[in-house]
Amino acid sequence: MNIAQWCGKYADLDFNNETALTCVEEFKDIVDGKSLILYGAKIIGESMCNLLHEMGLSVCSFVDKNYDKIRELCGVIVNKPEWLKTIDTEKSCIFAMVDPYNLSEVISYIDSLKINYSELSDGHSAHSVLQTAWCTIKNKQNIPIDPRMCMNCSVMKLTCKALKLYLMRIMDFDVETATGTDTQKSIGYSLAGICTLKCKDCHEMTPYAKPSRREYTPKDVYFSDMKKVLESCKFVTTLEFVGGEPFAHPELEDILRETIKYPNLGLIHIFSNGTVIPNNDVCRLLSNPRIAVTLTNFAEQLSLKQREIFERVKKKMKESNVQYIVRFLTTWTESNSFEFVDDNVEKLKKRFSECRFSSCRRLAYGIMYACQHDYAGELTGLFPLIDNQVKVHDFSAEELAEALEEFNNREYFNICNYCQLPDKTKAIPAAIQLQ
Ligand code: SF4
Ligand code: SF4
Numbered sequence: 001m002n003i004a005q006w007c008g009k010y011a012d013l014d015f016n017n018e019t020a021l022t023c024v025e026e027f028k029d030i031v032d033g034k035s036l037i038l039y040g041a042k043i044i045g046e047s048m049c050n051l052l053h054e055m056g057l058s059v060c061s062f063v064d065k066n067y068d069k070i071r072e073l074c075g076v077i078v079n080k081p082e083w084l085k086t087i088d089t090e091k092s093c094i095f096a097m098v099d100p101y102n103l104s105e106v107i108s109y110i111d112s113l114k115i116n117y118s119e120l121s122d123g124h125s126a127h128s129v130l131q132t133a134w135c136t137i138k139n140k141q142n143i144p145i146d147p148r149m150c151m152n153c154s155v156m157k158l159t160c161k162a163l164k165l166y167l168m169r170i171m172d173f174d175v176e177t178a179t180g181t182d183t184q185k186s187i188g189y190s191l192a193g194i195c196t197l198k199c200k201d202c203h204e205m206t207p208y209a210k211p212s213r214r215e216y217t218p219k220d221v222y223f224s225d226m227k228k229v230l231e232s233c234k235f236v237t238t239l240e241f242v243g244g245e246p247f248a249h250p251e252l253e254d255i256l257r258e259t260i261k262y263p264n265l266g267l268i269h270i271f272s273n274g275t276v277i278p279n280n281d282v283c284r285l286l287s288n289p290r291i292a293v294t295l296t297n298f299a300e301q302l303s304l305k306q307r308e309i310f311e312r313v314k315k316k317m318k319e320s321n322v323q324y325i326v327r328f329l330t331t332w333t334e335s336n337s338f339e340f341v342d343d344n345v346e347k348l349k350k351r352f353s354e355c356r357f358s359s360c361r362r363l364a365y366g367i368m369y370a371c372q373h374d375y376a377g378e379l380t381g382l383f384p385l386i387d388n389q390v391k392v393h394d395f396s397a398e399e400l401a402e403a404l405e406e407f408n409n410r411e412y413f414n415i416c417n418y419c420q421l422p423d424k425t426k427a428i429p430a431a432i433q434l435q
Pocket of ligand 1: 135145153
């Protein structure tokens with residue numbers, strides 16, 4: 001069996017402890033005696049490397065076009081792609097640690113370098129399978145799952161079952177008596193239509209919010225929306241606070257205090273640009289084991305003052321025992337165009353299934369949106385609602401469960417035809433500031 005066959009065997013499997021153990025053993029057999037090489041030294045590559053290390057497997061090298069800027073990741077050297085010419089590829093397993101829709105680009109690039117390799121594996125799929133199996137085993141052994149690891153995990157997009165089971169276990173959640181839909185795996189709640197930064201290419205398009213939405217979402221609006229949706233759901237694995245800048249929200253303390261009491265909500269994940277220092281009361285709440293923070297460092301785009309604040313936010317997170325990670329982002333994927341694509345249904349389904357935002361539902365002011373692009377259209381007033389989005393307060397709890405189920409089971413959304421993601425976009429510098 002090779003890695004592709006192994007992935008095919010396990011990709012759609014609902015793991016239990018036994019199948020997870022077999023899956024991990026088979027992976028180890030396949031790579032036994034081979035040098036493990038990870039092509040792509042970004043977030044997915046880093047996650048895979050950490051996982052392999054945790055499993056007791058060593059990684060021989062990363063390979064990346066930006067090798068001279070990165071040099072080393074997780075203690076492993078980063079070589080240039082041409083380095084692959086110098087190794088015995090028959091005795092190596094090379095994993096392309098890129099989003100699936102970038103795989104063909106990597107293959108063409110390696111081919112253009114005239115590198116002979118016996119197999120280049122889809123590392124994204126391999127990581128998803130292996131990490132889920134590994135976390136299933138850890139969960140069975142009552143080993144805690146660190147949410148910081150989940151924040152970089154390729155499985156997270158699908159809001160992983162291992163994470164859900166772990167959260168249910170630590171929350172003593174009674175799955176037998178729970179009612180409502182099981183399809184609402186995550187919610188991204190937009191807490192603000194204003195931000196401390198003005199990023200030209202913001203995925204949420206916050207700097208372009210229409211005047212009526214340039215505000216922090218009042219806490220009562222948030223409470224009423226969340227109460228309504230959670231009443232219709234069995235268990236929501238993750239809630240993400242997106243923005244604008246959540247730490248700038250004047251009612252964040254009250255919002256967090258109530259949110260951690262919701263009995264059928266697991267992980268609360270806050271995205272911050274690290275330019276606002278949360279007060280002591282907020283930090284105390286943030287130290288809850290079910291809360292995790294991603295601080296995105298846009299270093300080059302920040303003023304000296306903002307960089308200094310970023311360091312102070314980091315220090316405060318550490319001193320307050322908050323579970324946080326720092327993410328350096330130098331590039332983004334351009335995503336703000338509403339230009340018509342004119343794909344047929346089959347193409348739309350394919351694009352949707354490959355889009356990493358396809359499960360990123362957004363909730364704001366009583367409306368559940370398909371994704372951040374859908375939400376951005378409404379926030380800015382640039383694009384009308386065309387997907388029969390779920391107006392959550394129009395339904396009873398039972399009706400809403402059905403409406404959400406129908407919404408979450410769609411194979412694509414009409415808005416995808418007014419979006420260039422995932423494959424018709426290009427990389428752009430992250431967080432360029434508007435004047
Ligand atoms: S999302 Fe978390 S629990 Fe799930 S596989 Fe990834 S790291 Fe493990
Ligand atoms: S509109 Fe469709 S393709 Fe675009 S980000 Fe949303 S789910 Fe992805």
